[in-house]
Amino acid sequence: MGSSKASRFFIIVLVLAVLIIGGSYLLKQQNLQKSSSTAPIGQDTSKDGSVKQQPLRDSAGLPNPPATSSGKPVEVFVQTVKEDAKESSDLSFTNCKASPGVIKVKVGQKITIKNNDDKDIILQITVGAQPKIEAKKSISYAFTVGPAIYTYSCDHVGGDTVVKAGIINLEK
Numbered sequence: 001m002g003s004s005k006a007s008r009f010f011i012i013v014l015v016l017a018v019l020i021i022g023g024s025y026l027l028k029q030q031n032l033q034k035s036s037s038t039a040p041i042g043q044d045t046s047k048d049g050s051v052k053q054q055p056l057r058d059s060a061g062l063p064n065p066p067a068t069s070s071g072k073p074v075e076v077f078v079q080t081v082k083e084d085a086k087e088s089s090d091l092s093f094t095n096c097k098a099s100p101g102v103i104k105v106k107v108g109q110k111i112t113i114k115n116n117d118d119k120d121i122i123l124q125i126t127v128g129a130q131p132k133i134e135a136k137k138s139i140s141y142a143f144t145v146g147p148a149i150y151t152y153s154c155d156h157v158g159g160d161t162v163v164k165a166g167i168i169n170l171e172k
Contacts (some may be wrong), residue, residue: 085169096154098166120157
Protein backbone atom coordinates (compact mmCIF):
# COMPACT_ATOMS: atom_id res chain seq x y z
CA MET A 1 0.00 0.00 0.00
CA GLY A 2 2.90 2.34 0.67
CA SER A 3 4.06 2.12 -2.91
CA SER A 4 0.51 2.79 -4.13
CA LYS A 5 0.40 6.10 -2.21
CA ALA A 6 3.86 7.00 -3.49
CA SER A 7 2.91 6.30 -7.11
CA ARG A 8 -0.32 8.37 -6.74
CA PHE A 9 1.67 11.21 -5.20
CA PHE A 10 4.23 11.00 -8.05
CA ILE A 11 1.45 11.06 -10.69
CA ILE A 12 -0.21 14.08 -9.03
CA VAL A 13 3.12 15.96 -8.91
CA LEU A 14 3.79 15.05 -12.56
CA VAL A 15 0.33 16.27 -13.67
CA LEU A 16 0.77 19.54 -11.75
CA ALA A 17 4.21 20.07 -13.32
CA VAL A 18 2.81 19.53 -16.83
CA LEU A 19 -0.06 21.96 -16.15
CA ILE A 20 2.27 24.64 -14.78
CA ILE A 21 4.77 24.32 -17.65
CA GLY A 22 2.00 24.22 -20.29
CA GLY A 23 0.21 27.20 -18.75
CA SER A 24 3.35 29.32 -18.64
CA TYR A 25 4.11 28.41 -22.28
CA LEU A 26 0.62 29.49 -23.40
CA LEU A 27 0.92 32.73 -21.43
CA LYS A 28 4.25 33.52 -23.11
CA GLN A 29 2.76 32.79 -26.56
CA GLN A 30 -0.15 35.15 -25.92
CA ASN A 31 2.22 37.89 -24.78
CA LEU A 32 4.36 37.42 -27.90
CA GLN A 33 1.31 37.71 -30.15
CA LYS A 34 0.15 40.88 -28.39
CA SER A 35 3.56 42.52 -28.71
CA SER A 36 4.02 41.63 -32.39
CA SER A 37 2.53 43.67 -35.23
CA THR A 38 -1.16 43.16 -35.87
CA ALA A 39 -0.74 43.56 -39.62
CA PRO A 40 -0.84 40.26 -41.53
CA ILE A 41 2.11 39.21 -43.67
CA GLY A 42 2.18 41.19 -46.90
CA GLN A 43 0.54 44.20 -45.27
CA ASP A 44 1.96 47.28 -43.66
CA THR A 45 0.62 49.64 -41.05
CA SER A 46 0.57 53.34 -41.88
CA LYS A 47 1.23 56.12 -39.33
CA ASP A 48 -2.46 56.45 -38.52
CA GLY A 49 -2.65 52.75 -37.60
CA SER A 50 -4.70 51.66 -40.60
CA VAL A 51 -3.62 48.54 -42.46
CA LYS A 52 -2.76 48.98 -46.13
CA GLN A 53 -2.05 46.17 -48.59
CA GLN A 54 1.51 46.13 -49.88
CA PRO A 55 2.16 44.74 -53.35
CA LEU A 56 4.04 41.47 -53.23
CA ARG A 57 7.32 41.63 -55.12
CA ASP A 58 9.71 39.00 -56.36
CA SER A 59 13.38 38.74 -55.42
CA ALA A 60 14.32 41.22 -58.16
CA GLY A 61 11.87 43.78 -56.75
CA LEU A 62 9.40 43.44 -59.62
CA PRO A 63 5.67 43.29 -58.88
CA ASN A 64 4.41 39.70 -58.86
CA PRO A 65 1.45 39.03 -61.14
CA PRO A 66 -1.56 37.88 -59.08
CA ALA A 67 -2.66 34.26 -59.07
CA THR A 68 -6.24 35.28 -59.93
CA SER A 69 -7.51 37.21 -62.93
CA SER A 70 -9.87 39.51 -61.04
CA GLY A 71 -10.39 41.24 -57.74
CA LYS A 72 -8.23 43.25 -55.37
CA PRO A 73 -4.90 41.46 -56.13
CA VAL A 74 -5.22 42.43 -59.80
CA GLU A 75 -6.04 46.05 -58.93
CA VAL A 76 -3.00 46.23 -56.63
CA PHE A 77 -0.76 44.67 -59.30
CA VAL A 78 -1.96 47.07 -62.03
CA GLN A 79 -1.57 50.08 -59.73
CA THR A 80 1.94 48.98 -58.72
CA VAL A 81 3.01 48.44 -62.34
CA LYS A 82 1.69 51.87 -63.35
CA GLU A 83 3.53 53.49 -60.41
CA ASP A 84 6.80 51.64 -61.13
CA ALA A 85 6.74 52.02 -64.94
CA LYS A 86 9.44 54.23 -66.43
CA GLU A 87 8.61 55.82 -69.77
CA SER A 88 11.57 55.02 -72.00
CA SER A 89 12.55 54.03 -75.52
CA ASP A 90 15.65 52.20 -74.24
CA LEU A 91 15.70 48.84 -72.52
CA SER A 92 19.01 47.25 -71.56
CA PHE A 93 19.95 43.86 -70.15
CA THR A 94 22.86 42.89 -67.92
CA ASN A 95 22.96 39.30 -66.63
CA CYS A 96 19.45 38.91 -68.05
CA LYS A 97 18.12 41.66 -65.76
CA ALA A 98 16.25 44.51 -67.40
CA SER A 99 16.79 48.18 -66.80
CA PRO A 100 14.28 49.64 -66.29
CA GLY A 101 12.56 46.61 -64.73
CA VAL A 102 9.12 48.01 -65.53
CA ILE A 103 8.92 49.99 -68.77
CA LYS A 104 6.03 52.00 -70.21
CA VAL A 105 5.75 52.19 -74.01
CA LYS A 106 3.02 52.91 -76.52
CA VAL A 107 1.63 50.39 -79.00
CA GLY A 108 3.75 50.60 -82.17
CA GLN A 109 6.50 52.67 -80.51
CA LYS A 110 9.98 51.49 -81.43
CA ILE A 111 12.34 50.84 -78.55
CA THR A 112 16.01 49.94 -78.54
CA ILE A 113 16.79 46.73 -76.68
CA LYS A 114 20.46 46.40 -75.75
CA ASN A 115 22.19 43.22 -74.58
CA ASN A 116 25.19 44.05 -72.36
CA ASP A 117 26.00 40.37 -71.77
CA ASP A 118 28.74 38.29 -73.38
CA LYS A 119 26.13 35.77 -74.55
CA ASP A 120 23.14 36.08 -76.87
CA ILE A 121 19.78 36.38 -75.10
CA ILE A 122 16.20 35.57 -76.03
CA LEU A 123 13.31 37.48 -74.48
CA GLN A 124 10.16 35.44 -73.99
CA ILE A 125 7.22 37.84 -73.88
CA THR A 126 3.79 36.62 -72.74
CA VAL A 127 2.28 37.52 -76.12
CA GLY A 128 4.44 34.88 -77.81
CA ALA A 129 7.13 37.18 -79.17
CA GLN A 130 10.70 35.95 -78.72
CA PRO A 131 13.20 38.52 -79.96
CA LYS A 132 16.83 37.37 -79.96
CA ILE A 133 19.54 39.92 -79.14
CA GLU A 134 23.14 39.04 -79.90
CA ALA A 135 25.85 39.60 -77.29
CA LYS A 136 26.92 43.26 -76.93
CA LYS A 137 24.40 44.33 -79.61
CA SER A 138 21.11 46.20 -79.83
CA ILE A 139 17.92 45.73 -81.80
CA SER A 140 14.98 47.98 -82.59
CA TYR A 141 11.66 46.46 -81.59
CA ALA A 142 8.01 47.59 -81.73
CA PHE A 143 5.12 46.06 -79.81
CA THR A 144 2.11 45.73 -82.11
CA VAL A 145 -0.23 43.85 -79.77
CA GLY A 146 -3.05 45.48 -77.85
CA PRO A 147 -2.50 47.65 -74.80
CA ALA A 148 -2.06 45.62 -71.62
CA ILE A 149 0.53 44.64 -69.05
CA TYR A 150 2.93 41.96 -70.26
CA THR A 151 5.62 40.09 -68.36
CA TYR A 152 8.71 38.70 -70.01
CA SER A 153 11.62 36.49 -69.17
CA CYS A 154 15.20 36.29 -70.38
CA ASP A 155 17.26 33.28 -71.38
CA HIS A 156 20.90 33.12 -72.37
CA VAL A 157 21.06 31.19 -75.64
CA GLY A 158 22.29 27.70 -74.86
CA GLY A 159 21.54 28.19 -71.18
CA ASP A 160 19.09 26.16 -69.17
CA THR A 161 17.75 28.90 -66.91
CA VAL A 162 14.94 31.26 -67.85
CA VAL A 163 14.56 34.17 -65.43
CA LYS A 164 11.76 36.68 -65.01
CA ALA A 165 13.29 39.84 -66.41
CA GLY A 166 10.67 42.57 -66.43
CA ILE A 167 7.24 43.97 -67.12
CA ILE A 168 5.97 46.03 -70.05
CA ASN A 169 3.10 48.47 -69.51
CA LEU A 170 1.89 48.81 -73.10
CA GLU A 171 -0.47 51.76 -73.57
CA LYS A 172 -2.44 53.28 -76.49
